Amino acid sequence: MIHFLESMLTVLIYIFYLLNVIQILGIEMTSNLALIGSIGIGVGLGLEGSLSDLAGGTQILVSRIFPKEDYISSCGVESVVQRITFLYTVLFTLDNKQIVIPNGKLSGDVVTNYGFNSKRRVDLIFSTSYDTNIEKVKELITNILKNHSLVIQERDIFVRLGKDNSSSLDFIVRV
Numbered sequence: 001m002i003h004f005l006e007s008m009l010t011v012l013i014y015i016f017y018l019l020n021v022i023q024i025l026g027i028e029m030t031s032n033l034a035l036i037g038s039i040g041i042g043v044g045l046g047l048e049g050s051l052s053d054l055a056g057g058t059q060i061l062v063s064r065i066f067p068k069e070d071y072i073s074s075c076g077v078e079s080v081v082q083r084i085t086f087l088y089t090v091l092f093t094l095d096n097k098q099i100v101i102p103n104g105k106l107s108g109d110v111v112t113n114y115g116f117n118s119k120r121r122v123d124l125i126f127s128t129s130y131d132t133n134i135e136k137v138k139e140l141i142t143n144i145l146k147n148h149s150l151v152i153q154e155r156d157i158f159v160r161l162g163k164d165n166s167s168s169l170d171f172i173v174r175v
Contacts, residue, residue, distance in 0.1 A: 007085060007086030007087075008086060052102075052104035053086075053087040053088065053102045053103045053104040053105075054086065054087060054103070055103075055104065055107075056102070056103035056104040056105070056106060056107030056108065057084065057085070057086055057087060057088075057089075057103035057107075059103075059107045060084055060089070060103055060106065060107055061084060065111055065113070066081055066111060066113045066115075066116075067081070068081050068082065068083065068084070069081060069082075069115075070113055070114070070115035070116070071113075071114040071115050072091075072111055072112060072113050072114065072115075073111070073112040073114065074101070074106055074109050074110065074111040074112065075101050075105055075106060075109050077091065077093065077099055077101075078093070078094075078114075079091030079092055079093045079094075079099055080092050080093075080094075082098075084103070087102065087103060088100050088101060088102050088103055089101050089103055089106055119152060121155075121174055121175065122174070122175055123172070123173070123174050124172075124173040124174075124175075125162065125170050125171065125172060125173070126141065126170070126171045126173060127165070127168040127169065127170050127171075128168060128169050128171070129168060129169070130168070130169060132169065134161055134169070137169075137171060138159045138160075138161075138171070141159045141171065141173055142157055142159050145157050145159075145173070145175050151175050152175070155175070157173075157174075157175050158172070158173065158174035158175070159171060159172075159173050160172050
């Protein structure tokens with residue numbers, strides 16, 4: 001929010017000082033008001049994308065869809081939020097690449113926030129050979145999960161044979 005307000009106040013201060021300079025120079029504002037209005041419309045049309053990004057940034061900041069340092073997925077990337085600014089949001093990927101997404105695009109896309117809930121289901125697939133005893137595999141995986149400290153024991157542990165591949169048996173595990 002600080003970066004957003006800082007950018008907004010900077011633009012407003014420049015506009016205020018420009019209008020004061022025009023008044024100090026003695027230029028009559030009423031005769032030039034139509035000219036300034038038409039220039040404003042032209043600039044507004046030229047900055048349509050930036051205005052969309054501004055509205056998107058406002059929407060993101062007001063609705064608090066995701067705060068800084070949350071891990072999100074949107075616009076085809078999965079990254080950690082570093083900064084939400086006036087026109088764009090800065091993200092860092094897990095391999096430390098910086099991604100800059102315009103707020104208009106980000107606010108119009110589906111956002112998955114992985115950091116919103118502290119408890120999530122994990123889906124895993126384990127493959128074994130054909131000569132493996134299916135019941136023993138299910139029993140072994142279930143016992144490991146029942147003794148693991150990060151598995152929520154109040155929830156069901158799901159272990160099933162999911163697929164009979166050409167070279168392996170795939171077990172689906174959900175905890």
